[in-house]
Amino acid sequence: MNNINFLKPDKSNLNLFLILGLSLVFISIFDVFLSSFFKINATGFLPTSISFLLPLIIGFIGLHFIRVEYSGIRRLDEINKNFNNNNFNAVLSLLIIFIIIKSIPPVLSWTVIDANISGNSKEACTGDGACWTYIKVWLRRFIYGLYPNEEQWRINLSFISLLALGSVGYFATEKFKKYLTLYYVVIYPIIAFLFIFFFISGGPVFFDFSYGIIASVVAIIIGFFVPNKFKLYYFCFVPLAVYLSLNLFILPEEYVELGKLEGLNWVETGAWGGLALTFIVSFFCLIFCFPVGMALALGRRSELPFIKYTSVVFIEFWRGVPLITVLFMSSVMFPMFLPEDFFLDKLVRVIIAISLFEAAYVAEVIRGGLQALPRGQYDAAKSLGMGYWKMHIFVILPQALKLVIPGIANTFLALVKDTPLILVVGLLEIAGMLQMAKTNPKWLGYSMEGYVFAAVVFWIICYAMSKYSYNLEEKYKTER
């Protein structure tokens, strides 16, 4: 009886076991702490394997002693419930604690204690730790790529303005709230495009940006105000006619010069790079892939066989091809199919390729949401006299998209982290610049620092995005 009592603590001998157990746990953790931080092996006199396992064994016995059910001490009960509810979990908890303690000193010494950040050359890095000097020296390149130093204010100005314009949603008054969706979905991307086109590029970057295109875009916008009766005819003929007549008959030749602001030099896309390029590519890919994916998802569920199978083939094609081959194709093969005098920049081709690629994934995610909706929602919408589009816009899509916010966030995060692949077609965003910097003869051997830096930057971007997606989930939660 006594023996069992000794092994199974209960309320009567609680204090004794508590003190004994806690001190054993403390000893085990302290031993690991000593050996990891101060390299003191307190149990060195024992054989190696025993000395190695001893903290685990002592800690385990200690945890066993303090495992008292309903001790009445709240803190202790919480510990027992969450870390120490059986022998196996006790060992796991101990192991995790030990691993954390063990890994702190090397990480700390590499990143901070033994690291160097002073100086401007490789010679300044004398310690055993990280050479942050490398990051410091190359920071400008990591952010702006090969964009000329004296022109970098253009990128800064563009991004700051776009950031400011992007934040108007927070300051909009009730009166303008209803236009916000329109603003973010249509107007803001156009503004962003114009900024990049005129400011960051300052030349005929993307395609032959002509008066014809501007005029036809204006014609399309005007088209939305045309009475419904004539809308179809209008959209079929007018924008195209405007484009052709301006380009072919009225303004020959000189329009190529148009994408240029007075006094700004043209910086071609090959020189763009770094974090700025990461942002540009991610932003436009996100914006394009979402509507395309939505259309594909609806298309795949369409009852019309032509639309349905076109969507299926499209989705399965893009899902079945590795992104890296898509990028290669876009830069090497695609231009061969274009007419000779047609110019489409590499960056644009890459953005289109990534967008289509990710659109296939977005389509499948959204389809999941569409399928999760009960059929009653369709019935109810139909019974109120709504047609296909009204039903989808007001009833089906808002619910389906809400359901798949986590999935879409997942796809978008993957997209952002896929952007470094544009390296293969010679566009050097942040990871690409890293690749370039580490092969620089003056700075050989510091790839580790670079990758850690890139990892941290990507982590910050992605974490912000995932936080934002949680916010959206909360915002649109209407069930209870």
Place this chain on the structure above:
Amino acid sequence: MSDTIIQIKDVNKWFGDFQVLKNINLNVEKNKKIVVCGPSGSGKSTLIRCINRLEEHQQGSIVVDGNELTEDTKNIEQIRAEVGMVFQQFNLFPHLSILDNCTLAPVWVKKMPKKDAEDLAMKHLEKVQIADQAHKFPGQLSGGQQQRCAIARALCMEPKIMLFDEPTSALDPEMIKEVLDAMVNLAKAGMTMIVVTHEMGFAKEVADEVIFMDEGMIVEKAATNEFFANPKNDRTKLFLSQIL
């Protein structure tokens, strides 16, 4: 008095090989209340879902308010806008508030100005006594309240006909009454109604005619008093003896 609003003639329908509706003939006159009852699987729900073409029939013709139901989409949407429907599972739109549930269709299908639609919605919500819940979301309401909201939502389209597909079957016994009350009020206001239900009390109170269906056929069709007092068909008698 032969002011026929729904005319169903020789309608047959199959799900695959299984025939759900067999030779259905039914005329519904304006302002009449028809109760459809019968064992489950007898095709009652399918029949009323055919009336606003949530299901397609394969043979025969259905004429609603002078329009024959065909493949033509515009025609169908027009008819659906005139035929309100209430479902067993309520099918409210969970992402919209009660008020928005009611105004959505009037605003976007009937192009009613938002303000008018809201006034109309409040009027109907008042009628079913949940006006005070107008700004809540469906998930925050009890089943009975949700079903009354669904009735109000259908009424906001100002339909000529209301179809009820077992409106009380998914409700707690306590909540059935509040929904039935709303339906009785609606019936007294003169709405043309076709109700699939097992609530025989309701049938006795408001129905002009009761239809008994079994295995896809209309087995018996009689005026309410006649139906309950003096059922002719053996199947009907058996059903009534079990349910009453």
